Amino acid sequence: MPVLSDRHLLGLEGVPQKDIQLILDTAFTFREILDRPVPKVPTLQGQTVLNFFYESSTRTRMSFELAEKRLSADSINFSKSGSSASKGETLRDTIRTIEAMKIDTVVIRHSAPGSAKLMTGFIDSNIINAGDGAHEHPTQALLDMMTLQEHLNLKSLKGLKVAILGDIKHSRVARSNIHGLKTMGAEVMICGPSTLLPYEAEALGVHISTDINEALEFADVLNILRIQLERQKGGLFPSLREYRKFFGITMKRLNGYKKKFTIMHPGPLNRGVEIDADVADSEHSVILNQVLNGVAVRMAVLVLLTQTHNKGKNRSDG
Ligand code: CP
Numbered sequence: 001m002p003v004l005s006d007r008h009l010l011g012l013e014g015v016p017q018k019d020i021q022l023i024l025d026t027a028f029t030f031r032e033i034l035d036r037p038v039p040k041v042p043t044l045q046g047q048t049v050l051n052f053f054y055e056s057s058t059r060t061r062m063s064f065e066l067a068e069k070r071l072s073a074d075s076i077n078f079s080k081s082g083s084s085a086s087k088g089e090t091l092r093d094t095i096r097t098i099e100a101m102k103i104d105t106v107v108i109r110h111s112a113p114g115s116a117k118l119m120t121g122f123i124d125s126n127i128i129n130a131g132d133g134a135h136e137h138p139t140q141a142l143l144d145m146m147t148l149q150e151h152l153n154l155k156s157l158k159g160l161k162v163a164i165l166g167d168i169k170h171s172r173v174a175r176s177n178i179h180g181l182k183t184m185g186a187e188v189m190i191c192g193p194s195t196l197l198p199y200e201a202e203a204l205g206v207h208i209s210t211d212i213n214e215a216l217e218f219a220d221v222l223n224i225l226r227i228q229l230e231r232q233k234g235g236l237f238p239s240l241r242e243y244r245k246f247f248g249i250t251m252k253r254l255n256g257y258k259k260k261f262t263i264m265h266p267g268p269l270n271r272g273v274e275i276d277a278d279v280a281d282s283e284h285s286v287i288l289n290q291v292l293n294g295v296a297v298r299m300a301v302l303v304l305l306t307q308t309h310n311k312g313k314n315r316s317d318g
Contacts, residue, residue, distance in 0.1 A: 003308040008127040011136035012179040026300035044073035054110040067298035126305040141176035143297040158185030163215040166225035191215035195236040223264040
């Protein structure tokens with residue numbers, strides 16, 4: 001039974017290539033199950049998964065829930081709104097209270113970087129980071145890598161040139177993609193206004209540009225990030241109109257190149273800002289493939305972490 005190096009998935013920084021490959025290979029086997037007339041297997045029967053969402057989500061939350069159902073696990077769902085958090089209950093007390101009801105795995109989304117790691121000190125369940133502030137969003141990067149392998153029919157991502165565009169500084173998707181893609185041998189460029197590039201950019205070992213034309217020259221794949229409208233008040237760029245003019249991905253801009261780019265976006269999209277509607281809906285866009293592959297990747301992660309945990313328990317029992 002294949003296992004990972006760790007029974008938690010807190011980020012992709014430092015995760016070995018063999019673990020990422022195992023998750024991707026397993027996800028491809030689950031992807032086939034999703035196409036069956038009855039897309040359900042008994043793999044996680046008897047397991048209970050808590051979806052612990054302290055922050056809004058559509059894609060990640062729905063696809064974890066669906067992945068759990070496809071694997072025959074029992075799911076329970078926590079949303080901050082409507083919970084006793086509004087009465088002042090702490091994160092630690094909340095999670096320890098729910099774990100007392102007997103759960104096996106926690107999928108956590110929280111606005112605080114490091115919150116997923118913090119959980120490992122509070123409870124015994126396997127922890128999956130579903131996005132912690134601007135830190136990491138590992139399952140998003142895994143589904144992005146799976147989608148690239150599938151769409152481009154690649155056995156390996158080695159040498160693939162990926163440009164990540166936009167608000168890199170505040171993006172957990174960018175951070176996880178950078179770590180994952182580099183581990184798998186891809187070449188990465190980050191591109192955006194200098195105010196939206198991280199201070200530690202050079203230490204990340206990626207190409208860096210503030211010129212969209214340079215990124216388009218470089219890349220086979222464009223991973224276009226959401227402009228976080230809530231950041232606009234911080235004066236990090238003058239206006240959405242100006243952002244679109246200098247960094248927006250329009251058909252006119254793409255048509256200036258002979259190559260056909262693969263277009264990715266983690267969602268939610270600001271159509272007409274970072275990406276035009278005709279680009280998002282074009283035949284080169286894999287945005288909805290990313291969403292579908294998200295279910296397969298999350299199935300793979302849930303199963304592999306459970307196997308890894310069980311193997312560790314058996315070892316300590318024996
Ligand atoms: N890509 C992503 O994390 O989307 P949600 O915020 O809708 O989960």
